Amino acid sequence: MNAIIEKINAAMQQAEKDLAVAATLDEIEAVRIRLLGRNGLFPALSKEMGSVPPEQRRDTGNAFNSGRNQLQEWMDAARERLNSTAAVKTAAAMDPTLPGRRWNTGHRHPISIITDECVAIFRRMGFTVADGPEIEDVYHNFDALNTPADHPSRDVGDTFYFSDGRLLRTQTSPVQIRVMESHEPPVRIVAPGRVYRRDTPDATHGMNFHQIEGLYIDRNVSLADLKSVLQTFATEMYGPKANIRLRPHFFPFTEPSVEYDFSCMMCEGRGCPVCKNSGYIEIAGAGMVDPQVLRNVGYDPEVWSGFAFGLGLDRLAMLRYRINDIRYLYENDVRFLGQF
Ligand code: DAH
Numbered sequence: 001m002n003a004i005i006e007k008i009n010a011a012m013q014q015a016e017k018d019l020a021v022a023a024t025l026d027e028i029e030a031v032r033i034r035l036l037g038r039n040g041l042f043p044a045l046s047k048e049m050g051s052v053p054p055e056q057r058r059d060t061g062n063a064f065n066s067g068r069n070q071l072q073e074w075m076d077a078a079r080e081r082l083n084s085t086a087a088v089k090t091a092a093a094m095d096p097t098l099p100g101r102r103w104n105t106g107h108r109h110p111i112s113i114i115t116d117e118c119v120a121i122f123r124r125m126g127f128t129v130a131d132g133p134e135i136e137d138v139y140h141n142f143d144a145l146n147t148p149a150d151h152p153s154r155d156v157g158d159t160f161y162f163s164d165g166r167l168l169r170t171q172t173s174p175v176q177i178r179v180m181e182s183h184e185p186p187v188r189i190v191a192p193g194r195v196y197r198r199d200t201p202d203a204t205h206g207m208n209f210h211q212i213e214g215l216y217i218d219r220n221v222s223l224a225d226l227k228s229v230l231q232t233f234a235t236e237m238y239g240p241k242a243n244i245r246l247r248p249h250f251f252p253f254t255e256p257s258v259e260y261d262f263s264c265m266m267c268e269g270r271g272c273p274v275c276k277n278s279g280y281i282e283i284a285g286a287g288m289v290d291p292q293v294l295r296n297v298g299y300d301p302e303v304w305s306g307f308a309f310g311l312g313l314d315r316l317a318m319l320r321y322r323i324n325d326i327r328y329l330y331e332n333d334v335r336f337l338g339q340f
Helices: 003-021 025-036 041-051 054-093 110-124 174-182 223-238 291-296 313-321
Strands: 187-196 208-218 244-251 254-263 280-289 305-312
Touching: 003 025, 003 041, 003 054, 025 041, 025 054, 041 054, 110 187, 110 208, 110 223, 110 313, 174 187, 174 208, 174 291, 208 223, 208 280, 208 313, 223 244, 223 254, 223 280, 223 305, 244 280, 254 305, 280 291, 280 313, 305 313
Parallel strands: none
Antiparallel strands: 187 208, 208 305, 244 254, 254 280, 280 305
8 A cells, every 4th residue: 555545545435425425416526526627636646656666556556447437436326316316306396186287279259250151151152252441431321322311220329420420330231332332243242340339238239240241233133032142041051951031121222121030040940039939030131222222333223233131240150159148249258258
């Protein structure tokens, strides 16, 4: 034994203790630097090898080599120990019985779903989509649609007017006028959108609701064409059992005018609370476009004729999804909207 071997042995004893209790990777690294680092004990002692008598060199060299190997083993073991306790800690922190985290995906609004469905059905029948402003003028919303000056729907109690005389459109029908003003016949359009009426909100009324307007102008269009388009729409929407019924009615912009009912899809026409035992549900107004309306847009009623209809989209959505209060459609409650 010489002084170098003694120093190595002493250092190894200390290192073994330190590594056994090392609690962080930094503490292990500190031991490595102290003994094996560039300015550590082993390199320093190796410079003293020259002064070791030849007969002790082999033992001294062995002490160096086995010391280095031993250190490496202890450090590996210490790192392994730290890793496994860290793994145990994270495993303990995870509770597999907790409910998973849910991604909140968006949902389409029921009105949007129904609107897209209606548009798709009418597109297949050759209609294109038209659009118009929600802030309308009196001319397009009422006058051009042949609405008499004293018609109650013009009343400030029924319609929202702006101070400049314009209004929030009360129906999608003004889009008919705008399309005919800017297009030569024939015309085949649908126009979905929001409409506004001054109403006291309740389960079936809102101040804001949705319609889809239809307009078909060509030569020799008849009420039979209207009926077949509406029947096709009902069948596409609710299947082969859907039936429709037209009832005489009055609208200023159509002559003759009809109201359009679906056979009740809840009871298939047998009678239930939803259809108030009538077997039918009112869906739309419709009719043959009044010759005066055609004249108002510069179409010759002797050449052109056509039909128009206006469907309530909120009503369709409520029937489809069995929603019994229209206000759900406007309250933006995610508990409701998340169901679609
Ligand atoms: N605009 C009417 C309403 O809001 C619905 C309507 C009836 C539209 C007859 C039409 C139609 O295009 O021809 O009550």
